[in-house]
Amino acid sequence: MSRIIGIDLGTSTSELAILEEGVPHVIPNHLGEYITPSVVGISDEGDIIAGSEAAEQLLLKPEDTVMEVKRLMGSNTKVSMGGEEYTPQEISSYLLKYLIQCAEDHLDEKIDRGVITVPAYFSDTQRKAVVEAGKLAGIKVERIINEPTAAALDYGIDHMEECNNVLVYDLGGGTLDVTVLEMFEGVLEVKASSGNNRLGGKDFDNSLMDYCLDSFLSKYGVDVTNDKRAMMRLKKECEKCKIALSTEQEYGIVLPFFAEVKRKPVSLEEGIERQLFESLIKPYIDSTREPIQRALQDAGLKKEDIDLILLVGGSTRIPYVRTFIETELGKAPRSSLVDPDLTVVRGASIQAGILDDKISNEDGIMITDVCPYTLGVSILSYIGGIPDNDVFDVIIPRNTTIPVTKEKIYGTVHDNQKAVNIEVFQGENKRASTNNFLGKFRLDGIPPAPEFQQKVKVGFTYDANGILQVEGTIISTGKKVDITIETTGVEMSEEIDLDGWKDAPGSRRYRAVINKAEKLLEQGETGFYEIDIDTLVKQIKRGLLMGEKKEILNEYKEDLFEILYDLEDD
C-alpha cells in the first residue's frame, strides 16, 4: 500500500501535501507551482490537460476548458468540454489524476491513497461525489476531511499546549465555511459548523463583471454576454482587479478590442475604486453573519468566548472581509497564524499521517468532527387528528459529533401492513419534502398484525467521512435492509427538464415568487435556507410540469414565501 497523500481539491485552486517526519510538505506540480489552478481542458492534440496548462487556454478555447466544477459536485448537471458531456465527478477526476501524477513524479513512488478535503458544509451527496471522483482517478479516498477542520489541525499540531476556543472562517473561491472548535492539549473538538456552499471569490468576480457589462451596455448599447471569449477575458481581468484592490485603492480595467460597435472595435475601460468594489461585495460578506452566529449558537458560545480566529482561503485577503470579521466578533483576526492558501492541504496531510500511523499516540493530536446537517426520515404523523405523511422526524441532529450511530423505532400505521417505505432527508425543515432528499428504501415482509403492533427500527450511521449509512430492521423477524445512499438520484424523483416550467399551465401565479427566490439564490443571499429554497423552487417547477394539484403547489408557494419573508426580516 502506498503512502497517503493530502489533497485540497478547491473551487479555484488545488494543492497536494504529504507528511514527512511529522511535518507537512507541500508538493509542487510539474511546473514547480505549489498552487494548481482547478482547471481541466482538451488540448489541440485532443488530450486531456489540467492545471496551469488548461488555465492558459481558457481565453483561446473556452469551449474546450472547464473551471469551477466543484460547485456542481453531487448534482446531475453535466459539463460540456470539447463538445462532449462530462459529469462533475469525471472532470474532477481528471484534475485529481494530474495532481497524483505530479506527486508520483515528485516523490518517485506510486500513490494510490488519499485524504481529500471538502467544505464542512458539503452534503452527503457532495461528499460521495468526491469519493467517486477519487475512485475514477484511481485512488482510494481513505478519508474525507472538512476544510476548516484541516486548517485547525495544521494550526493545532504546532500549538499543542494551547487551550482555546477557535473560530475558523474559510472563504475560498466558491464556498464559505464557519467552524467553531475547542482546542485542549492536543485534542481538537469541533463544536459546530455552518456555511454556504455557494459563496466565494467567484461571486465577487461576477459582481465586478456585471458592473462592467452594465456600464458597457449603457455607454455603447452593446450586450456582450453571449460572446464567450469576451466574457472569459472580462472574468480574468475582474479577478485581477479584485486581487489588486486587496492592496491598492484603485485599479484600471482595460480590455482593448472588447467588442465591435458600428463595425469599429471598442475597448472596455473602467476605473474601479476599492470603495465601489466593497459596495458590490458587501451584501455577500454581510450574509456570512448568519452562519457565524449559527455556528456560535450551536457551539453554545458567545463571540467573547472566541480566543482565536483563523482566516482560511484566498478571499480572506480582502480588507473588507477582515474589517467585517473584526466588527462582527469584536476581535481582530491575527494574520499569519496559518497560510491561507496552504493550511488546508497541510491539515489534510496531517490527517493522512494519523491514518497512516505516522503520528505516534504519545505526541499525537486527536480530532473529532461533527455532521453539519440534520438527518432524518419522513413519517406519517397525526396533527390535530389529521394524517400528514410529510413530517420530518429527526434521527441525527446537526452538529452531533461523528462517527455516530442512532436508532429510532416506528410502528406500522395500518392493520396488516406488509411493508414500509423509508425516505431519508437532510435539512432543517419540519416538512420532510422541503429538505434535501437523499434516498429511500422499502422494507417488506412485515407479519400481519393490527396497526401500531409491528415495529420497525431505523438506524443511521454517520461515519468519520460524513457519509451516511441507513439500516432498517423489522423487529419481530429481525429482517434487515441496508442502504448506502448513492450519489445518483440527488434530484427528487425522475429526471425531468425543469426549464420548460414557464410554459406549463398555471405557471403565471408562481412566476414572481420563483424569480425572487432564484435571484436570491444567484446572489448567494439565502444563507442556510439555500437548500430549502432550492428544493421548493424545484418542487413548484416540477409540480407545474407534472400537473400537480393547485392546493399542493400553493402550499409550496406559501412555504417559500415564509422563508423569503424571514430572510427579508433579517
Ligand SMILES: Nc1ncnc2c1ncn2[C@@H]1O[C@H](COP(=O)(O)OP(=O)(O)OP(=O)(O)O)[C@@H](O)[C@H]1O
Ligand atoms: N489577494 C487576494 N484578494 C482577494 N481575493 C483573492 C486574493 N488572492 C486570491 N483571491 C481569491 O481567492 C479565491 C481562491 O481562494 P482559494 O484558493 O482559497 O479557494 P479554493 O480552495 O479554490 O475554493 P474553495 O475552498 O471555496 O473550494 C479566488 O476567488 C481568488 O480570486
Ligand SMILES: [Mg+2]
Ligand atoms: Mg479551499
